[in-house]
Amino acid sequence: MQNFHYYNPTRVVFGQGAIAKLSELTPRDGKVLLLYGGGSILRNGVHAQVTAALNDHDLREFGGVEPNPSLAVCLRATAVCRAENVAFILAVGGGSVIDAAKFIAAAACFEGDDPWRICTSGGRAIKAMLPLGVVLTLPATGSESNSGAVISHTDKQEKRAFGSPLAFPRFAILDPTATVSLPAKQVRNGIVDAFVHVCEQYVTSYTAAPLPDRLAEAILQTLVERGPVTLAAPGDYAARADLMWSATLALNSLIGMGVPHDWATHMIGHELTALYGLDHAETLAVVLPGVWRDQLERKQAKLAQLGRRVFNVDGADAAIAAVEAFFHALDMPTRLGHYGIDAGEAAARIAERFTARKTMLGEHRDIAPDAVRTIVAAR
Ligand code: NZQ
Numbered sequence: 151m152q153n154f155h156y157y158n159p160t161r162v163v164f165g166q167g168a169i170a171k172l173s174e175l176t177p178r179d180g181k182v183l184l185l186y187g188g189g190s191i192l193r194n195g196v197h198a199q200v201t202a203a204l205n206d207h208d209l210r211e212f213g214g215v216e217p218n219p220s221l222a223v224c225l226r227a228t229a230v231c232r233a234e235n236v237a238f239i240l241a242v243g244g245g246s247v248i249d250a251a252k253f254i255a256a257a258a259c260f261e262g263d264d265p266w267r268i269c270t271s272g273g274r275a276i277k278a279m280l281p282l283g284v285v286l287t288l289p290a291t292g293s294e295s296n297s298g299a300v301i302s303h304t305d306k307q308e309k310r311a312f313g314s315p316l317a318f319p320r321f322a323i324l325d326p327t328a329t330v331s332l333p334a335k336q337v338r339n340g341i342v343d344a345f346v347h348v349c350e351q352y353v354t355s356y357t358a359a360p361l362p363d364r365l366a367e368a369i370l371q372t373l374v375e376r377g378p379v380t381l382a383a384p385g386d387y388a389a390r391a392d393l394m395w396s397a398t399l400a401l402n403s404l405i406g407m408g409v410p411h412d413w414a415t416h417m418i419g420h421e422l423t424a425l426y427g428l429d430h431a432e433t434l435a436v437v438l439p440g441v442w443r444d445q446l447e448r449k450q451a452k453l454a455q456l457g458r459r460v461f462n463v464d465g466a467d468a469a470i471a472a473v474e475a476f477f478h479a480l481d482m483p484t485r486l487g488h489y490g491i492d493a494g495e496a497a498a499r500i501a502e503r504f505t506a507r508k509t510m511l512g513e514h515r516d517i518a519p520d521a522v523r524t525i526v527a528a529r
């Protein structure tokens with residue numbers, strides 16, 4: 151396990167009207183590729199704001215990045231970058247578009263034969279990347295100011311994460327009004343994803359981290375308080391702003407400096423998306439309580455602290471129940487049965503993959519494929 155962490159150097163511009171700042175933040179010394187998803191930015195006015203701000207930049211566009219971005223679409227965009235000699239990538243969208251931008255930025259500079267190695271090497275195969283910037287439209291992943299990305303190889307039904315210190319975006323524009331057009335389901339997903347990001351850096355067996363703990367608890371409390379307001383009152387700017395900043399801080403290095411990270415829930419969750427197509431956050435809500443119950447003894451102290459400080463309940467079991475109740479109140483299921491998935495079958499398929507990859511999970515890297523099978527089978 152790495153015993154150091156990078157602090158994030160992404161320059162964040164936050165607030166209503168911030169998209170206009172693109173004009174000064176985006177470099178002018180080469181072509182810029184505007185990368186976007188399925189078209190939400192064309193309908194909610196964000197695309198018009200972006201192109202107005204960049205009207206004297208040399209702009210190309212590539213749309214069509216899907217949720218859980220595929221290697222195939224990323225490689226098509228990579229070919230455009232190479233053919234057009236693109237110098238800067240501007241991702242306008244949610245985590246999928248930003249992650250795709252990171253992959254494309256790496257693939258455009260990749261000298262090996264198989265760019266999928268960028269993912270299977272966890273990012274170690276990256277030697278250079280194009281610079282990138284972000285206009286965020288969906289608060290959830292934190293990808294706008296972190297160094298990670300997750301790409302899907304649809305033919306292989308695989309979803310693999312990579313990271314590189316070269317992948318931090320140069321800037322991220324966060325205008326909460328760009329999120330008003332989000333469907334409730336995506337808002338719900340964002341709240342849960344950000345919540346679980348904090349938990350994977352906070353609910354560990356490490357108990358000597360007063361500052362990271364307090365920072366983590368502040369974000370969790372804000373998500374618990376302001377997330378439901380965003381869902382109930384979509385026009386509440388202040389609640390949207392709180393949600394947006396919480397999701398960024400949940401996974402931008404701030405709370406994870408110098409403390410162990412777990413990420414077992416995320417790694418198991420990625421397999422559920424790859425195999426069954428669940429949304430990222432849907433997988434997390436199913437897996438997190440299972441990982442906690444399996445690791446109860448080691449995580450007991452932190453779970454009890456989470457319960458006491460965030461939900462005002464006593465003990466580790468009550469804390470897990472409170473988190474499940476929070477997810478249910480957001481209309482987020484926590485069982486595979488809800489999706490018609492057989493837990494035993496999912497458990498066997500995931501354990502088989504982790505065995506082949508020799509994957510060991512958890513903050514101690516000792517949750518073996520057999521334990522993963524038990525965790526998933528119980529969901
Ligand atoms: O594609 P468009 O048309 O833009 O629509 C998207 C998409 O259908 C829509 N959307 C986004 N902003 C909108 C909007 N609709 C209306 N109004 C807006 N303002 O929302 C849908 C989902 O978008 P997506 O980007 O897929 O969602 P999210 O931000 O949750 O990203 C999920 C991806 O990020 C990865 C996940 O695994 C998944 O692939 N993650 C990336 C991480 C990272 N880089 O650090 C960490 C996370 O743990 C996560 O694994």
Ligand code: ZN
Pocket residue numbers: 291343344346347416430
């Ligand atoms: Zn996540």
